[in-house]
Amino acid sequence: xxxxxxxxxxxxxxxxxxxxxxxxxxxxxxxxxxxxxxxxxxxxxxxxxxxxxxxxxxxxxxxxxxxxxxxxxxxxxxxxxxxxxxxxxxxxxxxxxxxxxxxxxxxxxxxxxxxxxxxxxxxxxxxxxxxxxxxxxxxxxxxxxxxxxxxxxxxxxxxxxxxxxxxxxxxxxxxxxxxxxxxxxxxxxxxxxxxxxxxxxxxxxxxxxxxxxxxxxxxxxxxxxxxxxxxxxxxxxxxxxxxxxxxxxxxxxxxxxxxxxxxxxxxxxxxxxxxxxxxxxxxxxxxxxxxxxxxxxxxx
Amino acid sequence: xxxxxxxxxxxxxxxxxxxxxxxxxxxxxxxxxxxxxxxxxxxxxxxxxxxxxxxxxxxxxxxxxxxxxxxxxxxxxxxxxxxxxxxxxxxxxxxxxxxxxxxxxxxxxxxxxxxxxxxxxxxxxxxxxxxxxxxxxxxxxxxxxxxxxxxxxxxxxxxxxxxxxxxxxxxxxxxxxxxxxxxxxxxxxxxxxxxxxxxxxxxxxxxxxxxxxxxxxxxxxxxxxxxxxxx
Numbered sequence: 412x413x414x415x416x417x418x419x420x421x422x423x424x425x426x427x428x429x430x431x432x433x434x435x436x437x438x439x440x441x442x443x444x445x446x447x448x449x450x451x452x453x454x455x456x457x458x459x460x461x462x463x464x465x466x467x468x469x470x471x472x473x474x475x476x477x478x479x480x481x482x483x484x485x486x487x488x489x490x491x492x493x494x495x496x497x498x499x500x501x502x503x504x505x506x507x508x509x510x511x512x513x514x515x516x517x518x519x520x521x522x523x524x525x526x527x528x529x530x531x532x533x534x535x536x537x538x539x540x541x542x543x544x545x546x547x548x549x550x551x552x553x554x555x556x557x558x559x560x561x562x563x564x565x566x567x568x569x570x571x572x573x574x575x576x577x578x579x580x581x582x583x584x585x586x587x588x589x590x591x592x593x594x595x596x597x598x599x600x601x602x603x604x605x606x607x608x609x610x611x612x613x614x615x616x617x618x619x620x621x622x623x624x625x626x627x628x629x630x631x632x633x634x635x636x637x638x639x640x641x642x643x644x645x646x647x648x649x650x651x652x653x654x655x656x657x658x659x660x661x662x663x664x665x666x667x668x669x670x671x672x673x674x675x676x677x678x679x680x681x682x683x684x685x686x687x688x689x690x691x692x693x694x695x696x697x698x699x700x701x702x703x704x705x706x707x708x709x710x711x
Numbered sequence: 712x713x714x715x716x717x718x719x720x721x722x723x724x725x726x727x728x729x730x731x732x733x734x735x736x737x738x739x740x741x742x743x744x745x746x747x748x749x750x751x752x753x754x755x756x757x758x759x760x761x762x763x764x765x766x767x768x769x770x771x772x773x774x775x776x777x778x779x780x781x782x783x784x785x786x787x788x789x790x791x792x793x794x795x796x797x798x799x800x801x802x803x804x805x806x807x808x809x810x811x812x813x814x815x816x817x818x819x820x821x822x823x824x825x826x827x828x829x830x831x832x833x834x835x836x837x838x839x840x841x842x843x844x845x846x847x848x849x850x851x852x853x854x855x856x857x858x859x860x861x862x863x864x865x866x867x868x869x870x871x872x873x874x875x876x877x878x879x880x881x882x883x884x885x886x887x888x889x890x891x892x893x894x895x896x897x898x899x900x901x902x903x904x905x906x907x908x909x910x911x912x913x914x915x916x917x918x919x920x921x922x923x924x925x926x927x928x929x930x931x932x933x934x935x936x937x938x939x940x941x942x
Contacts (some may be wrong), residue, residue, distance in 0.1 A: 413819030420816045431804075619800055622760075623814040623861070624790035626783070 415561065417629070423656055425636035427549045428609055436641060439605040446594040448652045451689050453590045455680035457583035459664070463576055465589020469579065473538040473550070475557050476565040478603025479506075481534060490536055497553060500539045506530045533564065540568075548577075595696055599647070602638045602700025607708045609637065617709070620711075631709060646690045653681050712738040712869060712901045713759060718778075720754055720924075727922045728754045732768070733907070736902065738868070740898040741895040743911055743935075746921035752904035755921065756871045760784045760792045773868060790818065793862025793899075797874035799854045801846040801861075807833065808842040811861045818865055826863030832860040836890060852883030859890055863899070870894060872903045876910070888914060912936045 429436050475493070477486055483505070490501045504512075509532040514521030544553055554566045610617070620630050657680040713736040721727040729751045736742050744752045756838075757763040758770055761777055770777045773791060780788060803808050808829055815825040833839045836856040846854050855875055872891060873923055876884035888910060894903045905911075911918050911936030930938070 416825075417816075417819040419822070420819070450785070528781045532795075615800070616802055619802065619813065620817060622789065622794055622800070623817050623865075624786045624788075625817040626786045629786075629817060667850075 421632045422579065424633035425640055428613070428633060428637045432605075432609060432612065435605050435608055439601045439641055440644045440648060443598050443642060443697070444648035444652065446597045446688060447646050447649035449596040450587065450590045451649055451653050451681070451685070452656065453583060453587040454685065455657075457580060457587050458682075458685070459680060460576060460580040460583055464644075468518055473540055473553065473566060473568040475536040475538060475558070475560075475563055476567070477534045477536065478562050478564050479533050481562045483534075485562060485679065486534055486536070489560060493557065494534060496556065497538060497544065498541045499544075502537045504535045504537055506532045506534050506681060509533075509535060518670075520557055598642060598693075598696040599700040599703060602641050602657050602697050603704040603707070605641065606634055606638055606701050606704035610634065610704065610708050618638045620707060626645060634705050634709065638701020638704065639694050639698045641694040642695070642700070645697070646693025647695070650681075650686055650689055657681055712736055712740070713902070714769075714771040715755075715758075716769045716893065718750070718770060719764045719766045720758065720763065720859050722894060727766075727924050729758075729765075729921075731927050734919060734926065734929070736900060738900055739895070739898050741901045741914075741916045742903070743894070743916055743918045743932075744902055744921065745906060745908075745911060745918055746927075747906060749923075750919055750921040751924040752906075756794075756873050756902065756904055759869070759871060760789055760794055775854075786817075790865060791869065793859075793865075793867040793870040795855070795858050795862050795870065795872040795875045797877040799846070799858050801854060801857060803845065803847050805856050806843050806845060807838060807849070810846060810857055811864050814861050814865050828864055828924070829860075831933050832864045835863075836860045850883070851879050852886050855879065855883075855887050856890065860895070863894060867899065868898045869902070872901070873905070874904055874907065876907065884910070885913075906938050912939050 440453045449686055477489065481489070485505075486503055490503055491503045493499075507530065510524060510530050513532070517524070538557075540550065540553065544550065550568055551570070554570070557563055557566045617630055661680060713734070715732050715734040718729060718732040718734075719727055720729040732755065734755075744755060746752055754763060758765055759777070761774055761780065765778050768778065772788065775788065777788065802813070803811070808826070811829045811832060812825050815828060820828070830839060830842065833842055836859055838853060838856055838860065839848060841853065846857060849857065855878075859870075859872075859875075870891070875891070876887050879887060884907070891901055891903060892914065903910075906919075911932075915936045917929050917932055918935035919926060919931075920928040928935075
């Protein structure tokens with residue numbers, strides 16, 4: 412009964428602390444929300460680019476160009492080696508089939524190919540990359556691996572596009588971490604500063620609490636809860652902002668990248684797991700800030 | 712209930728505030744602690760409720776040696792001691808009821824029970840009709856009665872009052888002192904620090920006199936009153 416009553420008191424006291432200095436807490440919650448929104452957005456965009464990379468990886472077909480001197484039997488042997496090495500499916504494309512495909516793709520201009528004295532296209536193998544190797548790093552390694560095979564003259568898999576998206580993803584990843592560090596420090600500093608003010612404003616109350624027999628823990632807990640609530644409220648506001656951003660900007664992004672992602676659309680900017688992470692992070696940072704404030708400024 | 716053996720209190724660089732104090736207060740006793748300003752009355756009370764630590768000597772409160780008590784045990788000791796100050800120390804933005812209930816929040820008393828005990832205590836001090844008022848809307852005497860209610864609401868065995876009537880006019884002074892006497896009659900040990908001789912004459916209770924940090928006399932009430940009457 413006593414623990415329940417004390418717990419209820421702690422939450423009442425923390426809520427009353429928020430109510431008694433609304434402006435200070437409003438500014439603190441808003442600042443925390445902006446910081447967490449920025450970090451959440453960077454994280455969400457990173458996630459989105461990763462999704463795009465995944466889509467691109469799925470579309471990429473690795474084309475392995477073979478030496479024209481390679482006979483059909485050797486090409487089949489090479490195909491078997493590639494299938495065994497990569498775990499993917501390999502199709503042999505003879506020069507005639509490649510020329511025919513080119514002619515079809517060129518449309519009316521394709522007729523001109525018929526007047527060529529000889530077929531300039533080399534034989535090639537087309538590899539459908541297994542799912543686990545559809546990442547930029549794995550694709551690059553695979554290309555290196557294939558280039559080293561005897562009879563292979565070249566490998567093409569849309570390297571430039573993948574590399575560009577990959578560097579964007581990396582930049583967002585690093586940016587996200589830097590952003591997170593800034594958010595962490597800012598949130599902790601804001602919570603600590605507002606709680607310092609709260610402790611100062613309630614020094615009389617603390618003095619009386621001590622006189623009537625309050626333990627140190629009893630005095631400190633409401634301030635810790637207050638910091639936790641600040642962080643959590645900041646995270647809730649940031650979450651609402653991210654949801655609004657996704658609703659307003661998401662359809663535009665989807666149509667912008669429709670050529671890459673098809674009808675399935677983009678991966679969502681904010682998934683339930685990330686929303687939960689954001690709330691937990693906000694609460695934990697608020698609690699961290701309040702621990703610092705209570706440790707440094709609350710002399711009981 | 713309260714025993715002091717050769718107690719000293721000094722701050723670095725200053726002459727001692729209390730020197731060689733020996734004092735025994737029995738359970739249920741009423742004691743006036745008197746003397747001029749700066750005699751050490753407040754410091755002596757602070758030693759009892761552990762707001763200060765003695766430089767030397769032993770102090771037993773309810774059988775516990777508070778000179779050697781651990782810091783973490785102080786709150787539990789204070790729950791048995793009610794304290795009343797001249798400057799009230801009430802929270803201005805909380806109602807009378809909340810101010811009194813403050814002492815019960817610390818103990819984790821459930822709200823319903825706390826409310827019942829607070830109302831009983833407010834009735835005792837004659838302020839049941841002011842439960843919802845803010846302290847600043849009350850007179851000085853009423854504010855002091857709220858403080859007494861807060862000090863008594865968790866049934867302490869000792870009540871310490873430091874100049875409880877220092878800010879009050881004579882009529883309110885009598886009102887508060889009558890209340891403290893009533894509390895004492897109910898079994899609580901009461902120590903009142905005052906420099907108001909009229910109170911000593913009127914109530915004729917054991918009087919301990921301090922001067923320049925030393926205990927200079929310890930008389931029963933009648934004797935002290937007679938001496939004061941003679942000037």
